[in-house]
Amino acid sequence: MTPETPPRSPPPGSRDAGIVVCPVRGCGAPLAWGERTLRCPAGHSFDRARSGHVHLLLVQDRRSKHPGDSAAVVRARRRLVEAGAADAVADRVAEMLREARVGPGARVLDAGCGEGFLLRRLRATLGVEPWGVDISSAAVELAAKALPAGRWIVANADRRLPFAGGAFAAVLAIAARRNFAEYARLLAPDGRLVLGVPAADDLVELREAVQGRADRRDRTAGLLEALAPHFRLERQATARSRRRLDHPALADLLAVTYRAGRAGVQRRLAELDALDVTFAMDLVVAIPASAT
Numbered sequence: 001m002t003p004e005t006p007p008r009s010p011p012p013g014s015r016d017a018g019i020v021v022c023p024v025r026g027c028g029a030p031l032a033w034g035e036r037t038l039r040c041p042a043g044h045s046f047d048r049a050r051s052g053h054v055h056l057l058l059v060q061d062r063r064s065k066h067p068g069d070s071a072a073v074v075r076a077r078r079r080l081v082e083a084g085a086a087d088a089v090a091d092r093v094a095e096m097l098r099e100a101r102v103g104p105g106a107r108v109l110d111a112g113c114g115e116g117f118l119l120r121r122l123r124a125t126l127g128v129e130p131w132g133v134d135i136s137s138a139a140v141e142l143a144a145k146a147l148p149a150g151r152w153i154v155a156n157a158d159r160r161l162p163f164a165g166g167a168f169a170a171v172l173a174i175a176a177r178r179n180f181a182e183y184a185r186l187l188a189p190d191g192r193l194v195l196g197v198p199a200a201d202d203l204v205e206l207r208e209a210v211q212g213r214a215d216r217r218d219r220t221a222g223l224l225e226a227l228a229p230h231f232r233l234e235r236q237a238t239a240r241s242r243r244r245l246d247h248p249a250l251a252d253l254l255a256v257t258y259r260a261g262r263a264g265v266q267r268r269l270a271e272l273d274a275l276d277v278t279f280a281m282d283l284v285v286a287i288p289a290s291a292t
Helices: 071-082 087-099 117-126 137-146 180-186 204-211 220-227 247-257 263-270
Strands: 037-039 045-047 107-111 129-134 151-154 168-174 187-198 231-246 274-288
Touching: 071 117, 071 137, 071 247, 087 117, 087 168, 087 187, 087 231, 087 274, 107 117, 117 129, 129 137, 137 151, 168 180, 180 187, 180 231, 187 220, 187 231, 204 247, 204 263, 204 274, 220 231, 220 274, 231 247, 247 263, 247 274
Parallel strands: 107 129, 107 168, 129 151, 168 187
Antiparallel strands: 037 045, 187 274, 231 274
């Protein structure tokens, strides 16, 4: 194989037949996942990128030419997770899925997967089959390059996702926008939904440093209220860690959480050589309300 045509991830096997469906309005037919193209019986086709991911985001499902995180923000997120900022969350999510008997070969969808860190960890620790979807092309491309064994798709998780109903043993939505009715459709009858919202003390030190205050707001109560029509709560937990970040890492954290371009934020950032920062995420495991 020449340098101009780098190796791609292999097409999903027969057990994945019918999982991805055509996103074209009024179609929804299963897509056959080939080496270079996904195609439905109606003739709609979608090329796979060189990294192996596929772009199924239709023009009407995006609000800008390049929606989602920019390449610079995606790289900042990658540096943060490589520094361990998300380790506690990944460990706790793995523990929750293990207790729910989601293990080797289980199909797991991360709705809002970003650069793919959580799925990489779950693949390594539980042996799950990773499926990631995000609206950011830059994020999905980076995820696909880091884990070719995964299935990576650019799509809008706020809308109807291009997957067959009941296809997944677990759906994850960690600090992402939520589409409960769609998650319920995608889960197997005994599947699990794992949600995450920032805890009251998440990034409290950073918020105090750059905003001059740090309101400690409980987001979990509102999450549970919104969840109730579609799911039943099974378990709650909090993933929490504290890490000392140097100036470059603080700049990355600001880039992914606040409007780092604001003059006031940049001025306060310039005054920080290092800072101990709390990373805290409230996690919820739920089962479909229709489950017996």
